Amino acid sequence: MRWKPKTEDDIRALTASGDLDESHHLDAKREIGRSKAAHRETARDLASFAIDGGALIIGVGESDDHTFYCSPVDVDSGIVEQLEQIAANTVRPPLDIRVDVIRAEEGGGYLFVTIPASPSAPHMADGRYYGRGERTRRNLDDAEVARLISRRTASAEDVRQHLKEMHENDPYEKARGSTPTFGHLYLYARPRTGSDGLAEGLVWGSEEMVREIVFSSAKEVPRDLRQLMPATTLAGNLQNRMRGRAQTTLGQGRRPSGDERRAVDIEIRTDGSIAALMCLLSDDTWPGARRPIHDGTLLAWTWQLGLWARHISAHTNYNGVWDFGIRGTGLATGVSRLIHNDAARDEAPVYDSPIYEFVTSTRTDILRDDPARPARELTMPLLRSLGSWSELARTAAWDVHPTYL
Incomplete structure (x- = not known):
């Protein structure tokens, strides 16, 4: 310290x-x-x-x-x-x-x-x-400046690559294709300048520490959001992984287990990075062409990503920059589930791409005071396109400038 x-x-x-x-x-x-x-x-x-x-x-x-x-x-x-x-x-x-x-x-x-x-x-x-x-x-010197600027650019590309690999290695085979039954949400965060063993003591020192980080964060999300399913509390199994430990609903070896719609996986790695999976970003329960996008659940999970990073920073004394990214799939022809019910779906704004991806970065000192900041930056473009941003901002009790509503 x-x-x-x-x-x-x-x-x-x-x-x-x-x-x-x-x-x-x-x-x-x-x-x-x-x-x-x-x-x-x-x-x-x-x-x-x-x-x-x-x-x-x-x-x-x-x-x-x-x-x-x-x-x-x-x-x-x-x-x-x-x-x-x-x-x-x-x-x-x-x-x-x-x-x-x-x-x-x-x-x-x-x-x-x-x-x-x-x-x-x-x-x-x-x-x-x-x-x-x-x-x-x-x-x-010029070479150092070029290296640092390249590192800044490479950080964003590296996060995108991790998200792509998470998608390609999804435990549910159909979710890897272009027409998944359920849209999946992939979340990734990492300390940009952390060492390979930054969180080794945290991960392997105590099983309870990993559980505490994963589950205590949900309590800091507004009640109306954290009650949306699937919740992180479903991840009752603690598993050892090659890179760290995970709270998960999956079987050993990340095999599918149980209802895909309730499948969640949160892995905390020894380098301090976080990789999470939530398997109900969208579904096919509505008749016709429209798909409900669970935008409130999206916000709740992305909010927790910032909280997990804040906890890891506190436990490891990391004070640098965090890189964050999310990728959502199964979104084509999707509309907001939060503000449009079955009857109103045909008049709702429709998302026009099968995948949403966004990357941002935040300093640790900002996370300490405002752990929801990554969530705002990561989700706002998607939620605005769905027409649900202002409603969710009010639910989250965020003091958002009118320009961004």
């Missing part, structure tokens, strides 16, 4: 001990200054942390002998707003930061600036891209 002070005593104790040192994830500045040149310098510092995340503490100076001392700044002079403006206007693309004010006993205080790992990294300041070395800021 990275150091984060809560009081002036925390800062004084660390500077007095000699353990405060600039590193890949932490830098200290006595002040940010008011000149344009000083603001550009601060922008370079902020941009340098955007790749892997880090923090900048304002109000701590460095002596010639490389020891640190406390030098509180005027925290009521608009300095917080200055920092936010620098991050928004001087760094390109704009950078999200979080500024915590720590008051000093004798007036003034310190600013602890958290720079989360950015999905848009690398970031530029004053015409150059920056990153962090072992202890200090450094310029990125």
